[in-house]
Amino acid sequence: MSVLDELPVVVIGAGPVGLAAAAHLHERGLPFTVLEAGDSAGAAVRQWGHVRVFSPWRYDVDAAARRLLDVAGWIAPDPDALPTGAELAADYLQPLAELPAIKPHVRFGARVQAISRLGLDRLRTAGRESAPFLVRLADGDELLARAVIDASGTWGTPNVLGASGLPARGEQDAGAFLEHALPDVLGADRDRFAGRHTLVVGAGHSAANTLLSLAELAAAAPGTEVTWAIRSASPTRTYGGGDADALPARGALGTRLREHVDAGRIRLLTGFSVHALTPTGGRVAVVVRHADGAEESVLVDRIVAATGFRPDHSVAAELRLDLDPVLGATRALAPLIDPNEHSCGTVPPHGVDELSHPEVGYWAVGMKSYGRAPTFLMATGYEQVRSVVAALAGDWDAARDVQLELPETGVCNSDPADSVTGESCCGPAPAVAPAARGLATGVAGGPLSSPLSLVTLDAAPSGARVGCCGS
Numbered sequence: 001m002s003v004l005d006e007l008p009v010v011v012i013g014a015g016p017v018g019l020a021a022a023a024h025l026h027e028r029g030l031p032f033t034v035l036e037a038g039d040s041a042g043a044a045v046r047q048w049g050h051v052r053v054f055s056p057w058r059y060d061v062d063a064a065a066r067r068l069l070d071v072a073g074w075i076a077p078d079p080d081a082l083p084t085g086a087e088l089a090a091d092y093l094q095p096l097a098e099l100p101a102i103k104p105h106v107r108f109g110a111r112v113q114a115i116s117r118l119g120l121d122r123l124r125t126a127g128r129e130s131a132p133f134l135v136r137l138a139d140g141d142e143l144l145a146r147a148v149i150d151a152s153g154t155w156g157t158p159n160v161l162g163a164s165g166l167p168a169r170g171e172q173d174a175g176a177f178l179e180h181a182l183p184d185v186l187g188a189d190r191d192r193f194a195g196r197h198t199l200v201v202g203a204g205h206s207a208a209n210t211l212l213s214l215a216e217l218a219a220a221a222p223g224t225e226v227t228w229a230i231r232s233a234s235p236t237r238t239y240g241g242g243d244a245d246a247l248p249a250r251g252a253l254g255t256r257l258r259e260h261v262d263a264g265r266i267r268l269l270t271g272f273s274v275h276a277l278t279p280t281g282g283r284v285a286v287v288v289r290h291a292d293g294a295e296e297s298v299l300v301d302r303i304v305a306a307t308g309f310r311p312d313h314s315v316a317a318e319l320r321l322d323l324d325p326v327l328g329a330t331r332a333l334a335p336l337i338d339p340n341e342h343s344c345g346t347v348p349p350h351g352v353d354e355l356s357h358p359e360v361g362y363w364a365v366g367m368k369s370y371g372r373a374p375t376f377l378m379a380t381g382y383e384q385v386r387s388v389v390a391a392l393a394g395d396w397d398a399a400r401d402v403q404l405e406l407p408e409t410g411v412c413n414s415d416p417a418d419s420v421t422g423e424s425c426c427g428p429a430p431a432v433a434p435a436a437r438g439l440a441t442g443v444a445g446g447p448l449s450s451p452l453s454l455v456t457l458d459a460a461p462s463g464a465r466v467g468c469c470g471s
């Protein structure tokens, strides 16, 4: 046994996937330490605790975690019930983190700031694979590790509002008007929205959730106004599959949203690409610029940015990562999850081979492993960590025997007959928008195959194209 083998595996994050990794590491008899920035298990999940997920419990509990919990006398929730984030944390993640097999190995308030190899920067090759990982925390403490499983998620790094992937003009100075995705509109954050006009930007699950809560608030609190802005020309994809959706909660969400829009309780703005934010008299003007150069603005009190999330790879900047240039996932995983082509139901089983980087012993798993793809499911992450931990234990047969039992495919626009061509956004646009059959899975815009209207530059002559097909 080498010195490296005696070191713990460091797991970053005590969310659903990080804790599942811990359960698998325990089962395999591998020493481990979980480092969690927050002060409790599921710290990110608790921040959206008021939201009910669309995957029933049967898809939300990892198998190794389940085995450990069962031995400890855990009373499993109804497998068909849909937990809120708060219930997921309180009824599953918390008891899991408190098991004697796990608890002594979890450190809360431990934010990982950087990961490297002891004594080696990214340039040095000689001796690299036998050097321990050096994990530095924000408080300056340092740990050595045999391997690092990075399950830190993407919740802390939301996407910007600006249409081009850069902050909109004035966005960085308009923080006082901006809300992170999924504010607790009917609970703790109610006062910020009651009697005020809110613009929700985004077309995914989190936008739909917030819009439904705002519509409910508007019915109770006079003067509450709700506007919804999406970049595409039609909300059809957000409305989803209704009764045809294999995850009924997801289908129902879209159906209710459509009813509010049709009834005028939610004002819908399509083809809306945020160009600038301008604070004006205690409110903020959100400016959109159309392809012909014409500008339009909406004056609101609050803006909810439900535009998705992106991974933060800066902690691993001294490691040798081979990232897909589009998604920021590994190159092997990216084509399997690309939201231009795939949705939740079409993601094939994958594990250690697809998640490996040139840096041997470092894996990003869970939500972070998908990079900017919004279609991650917990069940996928559980299979990822089962495979990675089996590989760490030297059980390559198990590591490569990857299996996924996801809800029936065909609910997330997975039917090729429904899809836009697999070509890039510069390829031929479909004559008719494809019939969507499921609300975008995950938290962001969902499948990205719908064409967007183009935007213009200030300096560009009217009508000049600067979108992806611009000259």
Ligand SMILES: Cc1cc2nc3c(=O)[nH]c(=O)nc-3n(C[C@H](O)[C@H](O)[C@H](O)COP(=O)(O)OP(=O)(O)OC[C@H]3O[C@@H](n4cnc5c(N)ncnc54)[C@H](O)[C@@H]3O)c2cc1C
Binding pocket: 012, 013, 014, 015, 016, 017, 018, 035, 036, 037, 038, 041, 042, 043, 044, 045, 048, 051, 053, 054, 055, 059, 110, 111, 112, 113, 151, 152, 153, 154, 155, 156, 182, 206, 315, 365, 366, 367, 368, 376, 377, 378, 379, 381, 442, 443
């Ligand atoms: C509103 C919402 C609804 C969702 N619904 C579903 C659903 O129905 N079904 C489904 O399968 N999936 C769903 N998802 C997607 C996904 O499964 C969840 O986001 C899940 O929580 C991802 O688990 P994770 O462990 O990868 O990341 P997270 O839950 O985000 O956990 C990451 C943890 O890492 C910690 N952390 C972050 N940075 C650091 C650092 N530098 N150092 C130390 N710790 C750090 C965070 O505090 C956090 O506790 C949903 C997501 C959202 C936001």
